[in-house]
Amino acid sequence: MTTQLxxxxxxxxxxxxxLLCNARDLHAFLEVGKRFATWITERxxxxxxxxxxxxxxxxxxxxxxGRGRPAKDYHLTLDTAKELAMVERNEKGRQIRRYFIECEKKLREETTSTQPPLNVDIIMRVRNGSVTHIEHHKxxxxxxxxxxxxxxxxxGWIVMPRDELLNTPLAQLIPENLPQTGTCVR
Structure with a gap:
């Protein structure tokens, strides 16, 4: 991506x-001739x-x-910042607008590459056998x-109260038709 403007x-x-940006930073970058407070409220x-x-x-x-009023910062969405940059009608405005578009593009690429869709995740679990039962409810x-x-x-799960489970010999928990090797009892 280009340099951070x-x-x-x-x-x-x-x-x-x-994504947001600080309106004061945008105002300074655009080199607007008005005071910040006047510029932002007018826009x-x-x-x-x-x-x-x-x-x-x-x-x-x-x-x-002035007069002891607290300063206000405005955090702008990138769409709002792009519009403000566009209406300044100067090279700095075009430059910052392209920069914002690049920031959004980078964010979309990062989001799509790191988060697979939920449906794909479910399909993969079904294919690899980790889902043994699916039940639909309203x-x-x-x-x-x-x-x-x-x-x-x-x-295939064994469900019983904890106290009962602790007092039950393991041999009683394993079904008789279960192979003796290579099997994990859930």
Whole structure:
């Protein structure tokens, strides 16, 4: 990927993890002639960006600006940042927009290469024999303990209270038709 032009980081908006950037960093990179606070509030109003959808406002208690007001940082989604870069209509805007697109592309590649789809995972487990029983139930249905015990026994598991298991000789637990070598009792 190209050199890091401004910091891009993970954040959460509406319980979804997405890439964000700091609006102050974007403002500085774009070399906008206006004060940051004026620029960002005008752009948010003009392009009707929505808080907690297109950006987050982070209050900075440590740093005060004119008249003792706390400074605000704006964390922008990359879509919002790309739009702001585009409307500046200069080379820096085009450069940062391409950079954001590259960041998103890299994230997609990392995500798809590290997380195989769930269906593929299930198919592989069935193929290699690690799934011995699949039972379908309607969404929201309740499975009783008795039914779970039935399914375990059906799959060859020995199910009994712990105290009873501790007092039962191993010979009684092993079925008679079980081969004597190379078998693991579950």
């Amino acid at each position: 401004i910091t891009v980081f993970n954040g959460t908006i509406s319980n979804e993890t997405i 948010i109003s003009e392009y009707e960006f929505v808080e907690n959808q297109d950006f987050l406002i982070i209050s900075q208690n440590r740093e005060k600006i 969404s929201g249905s309740v499975i009783t303990t008795e039914w779970a015990i039935h399914l375990l026994r059906k799959s």
